[in-house]
Amino acid sequence: MPDRPHPILIGVAALVYLFLMLPLVIVVGAALSDTTYLTFPPQGLSLRWFENIFEISAFRRTIVTSLQIALMGTLIALLIGIPAAYALNRFRIELPKWLGTLFVLPILVPEIVFGFALLKSFTVGTGAPIFLSLLIGHTLIVLPYVVRVISASLASFDFSIEEAAISLGSAPAKTFFTIVLPNVRAGVIAAFILAFITSLNDVSVSLFLTGPGISTLPIQILAHVEQFFDPTVASVSVLLMFLTVAVMAVVERTLGLTFLAK
Amino acid sequence: MTQPLDLHAVSAHYGTTKVLEDLSLSVQAGELVSLLGASGCGKTTTLRLIAGFLTPTTGSIQLGGRDLTRLPTHKRDIGLVFQNYALFPHLSVLDNVAFGLKQRGVGSAERRKRAMAMLERVGLAALADRAPGALSGGQKQRVALARALVIEPPLLMFDEPLSNLDAKLRVDMRVEIRQLQRSNGTTSVYVTHDQEEAFSISDRVAIMNAGRLMQFDRPEVLYRRPANTFVARFVGFENIIPFKVVARDGDVVTADTAGMTLRLSQAAYGAIPDTFLLATRPDGLVVSTDPAAEGLPAQLGLRTYLGRAYQYQCETPAGHLVANGSLTTPLEAGTSSKLVPMPEQCTILANEGAR
Structure with missing residues (x-):
């Protein structure tokens, strides 16, 4: 093995990073432009398009809705997904194999079909409130990620540790919280972040489930670009990026620390 | 504190497969009994039945007159030492050892004192604040032993505790285990597939095959006077x-x-x-x-x-x-x-x- 990577390898790696970063740079640049149309490189520097987000009430409302849906949907998916992943791994031998596949189904179906089906059968069928439909839809599309990620974490968990704790007098339910959960902490955090971002950015399912008065941010962005060509959408995207990073940081901090504290 | 263990006509099934048939076994108070046999002979099943991780189809299990048969594991008060140590990775060595005491409501200061004393006995007091991941195999098994002993259980069980260690350490550790068990006088059940280990460490050995007890006696008798061709070939x-x-x-x-x-x-x-x-x-x-x-x-x-x-x-x-x-x-x-x-x-x- 040579000490330094081959120049071609460095070159390719640089290109990959460029490919990943360039859109972000362009979006951030466009958001800061002083012009009334989208352009890159920015002409003049201004934060007026960021201010504009908060002047348009639809943006204000949908940001709140999107955050609510993403947070609640992710938490519900964790509440369902953690026990499901635990059971699937703990009783891997006893349970039929197809049971695990069941949790992947929501992402096997094209999301647009899934959204439409949910609209037809649930929202129209039961007349459920739009917010509830959105919440259920988002919970279902993030659940597969939660189950997969936490399963991966549990796959390397040695269940004899759980047995050891129980043999030492810890009741099984308590053992789950004091022994199992702290050891799959990284998986729970990863699942949270992945699910939250998936929900926050979802268009296909939300497209059908949003309705009069209630919409999500990506749908609002879509509606906005249909009518305007100003840099507001770029600033919203930047805002969304910062929100995502902020949530990741907060989750990493709180979940990380509460689990570390014994 | 030390109590006799009685298995009476215990059978167990996995689904429809019979894995243990009509096993009766009496371990006297303070005695160390090994369950010896090849994999699939039913020795681990027996241990898991006594621990309560499995429920027998028929028969009963008693410890010092207390009926364990239907009692959940966490109420059985049994010390377990696992093959892969099963230490809690997120807790320090000291907290690992103190875990059982915490479950028993022992106060924090007393917990620490007793866990330290037990670590002292297995020679690991200096490593009390380490994470289990930083220990060698032999040290991990000593911590596991300390964790099981500190709750002063009426019964101690070992599930192939030395299989993951190298040959030299295995011999040292089994002497150590035997000395600790002797000085505590704790009734013990020791599962192994290693004949030399079983014979050297045990008061009596139960040789098992295909879910049945083939012979249960002192090592000296098993070695010189096997009761049937299976045991004869085995020894x-x-x-x-x-x-x-x-x-x-x-x-x-x-x-x-x-x-x-x-x-x-x-x-x-x-x-x-x-x-x-x-x-x-x-x-x-x-x-x-x-x-x-x-x-x-x-x-x-x-x-x-x-x-x-x-x-x-x-x-x-x-x-x-x-x-x-x-x-x-x-x-x-x-x-x-x-x-x-x-x-x-x-x-x-x-x-x-x-x-």
């Missing part, structure tokens, strides 16, 4: 020769096998049935080139060097046998000789039908 009686009694004269029995007649004293072997099996280890069957020797005629085959003797694969009228010969006169393959059984190293087994 190294490689030669099992069928005999038929042809004459009885008081204490002395004359018996025949293809090519050899043998006279045996019932005072030495106990009552001898009309057909029986004579079992010996290779060193109980000595190769002799003396034509006058009273033994089985044999053609010598492959010779191997054992250090204390040469060993020969032999063909005889009674089948393939393994015998030892003197170091002073190595013999070549194809030599005709006699295999002479050493009476004090032979044992007699009932003929269980088809061999």
Whole structure:
């Protein structure tokens, strides 16, 4: 093995990073432009398009809705997904194999079909409130990620540790919280972040489930670009990026620390 | 504190497969009993039944008169030591050891004191604040041992605790385990597939096969007087020769096998049935080139060097046998000789039908 990577390898790696970063740079640049149309490189520097987000009430409302849906949907998916992943791994031998596949189904179906089906059968069928439909839809599309990620974490968990704790007098339910959960902490955090971002950015399912008065941010962005060509959408995207990073940081901090504290 | 353990007619199933059949076993207070056998013999199932991770289909399990059969594991008060140590990765060594005390509501200061004292006993007090991941295999197993002992359980169980350690450490650790168990006087059940380990550490050994108890006795008895062909083969009686009694004269029995007649004293072997099996280890069957020797005629085959003797694969009228010969006169393959059984190293087994 040579000490330094081959120049071609460095070159390719640089290109990959460029490919990943360039859109972000362009979006951030466009958001800061002083012009009334989208352009890159920015002409003049201004934060007026960021201010504009908060002047348009639809943006204000949908940001709140999107955050609510993403947070609640992710938490519900964790509440369902953690026990499901635990059971699937703990009783891997006893349970039929197809049971695990069941949790992947929501992402096997094209999301647009899934959204439409949910609209037809649930929202129209039961007349459920739009917010509830959105919440259920988002919970279902993030659940597969939660189950997969936490399963991966549990796959390397040695269940004899759980047995050891129980043999030492810890009741099984308590053992789950004091022994199992702290050891799959990284998986729970990863699942949270992945699910939250998936929900926050979802268009296909939300497209059908949003309705009069209630919409999500990506749908609002879509509606906005249909009518305007100003840099507001770029600033919203930047805002969304910062929100995502902020949530990741907060989750990493709180979940990380509460689990570390014994 | 120390209590006897009683298994009464315990059977267990995995689905429809019977994995343990009608097992009755009594472990006296303070005794260390090993469950010995190949994988799939039911020894681990037995341990898991006693621990409460499995429920028996029939039968009962009692510890010091307390019925454990339907009691959930966390109320059984049993110390367990696992093959893969099963330490809590997110807790320090000290907190690992203190875990059981915490469950019993022992206060924080007292917990720390008792856990430290136990770590002291296994020689790991200096590592109390380490994470388990930073320890060697031997140290991990000592922590696991301390964690199980500190709750002062009436019963201690070991599930192949030394299998993941290297050979030298294994021998040291088993001495250590035995000393700790002796000084605490804790009733113990020790599961292993290693015969030497089981024999060296145990008061009594239960040899198991295919979900059944084959023999349960002191190691000395198992080693010298196996009760059946399975145990005989298991403890190294490689030669099992069928005999038929042809004459009885008081204490002395004359018996025949293809090519050899043998006279045996019932005072030495106990009552001898009309057909029986004579079992010996290779060193109980000595190769002799003396034509006058009273033994089985044999053609010598492959010779191997054992250090204390040469060993020969032999063909005889009674089948393939393994015998030892003197170091002073190595013999070549194809030599005709006699295999002479050493009476004090032979044992007699009932003929269980088809061999």
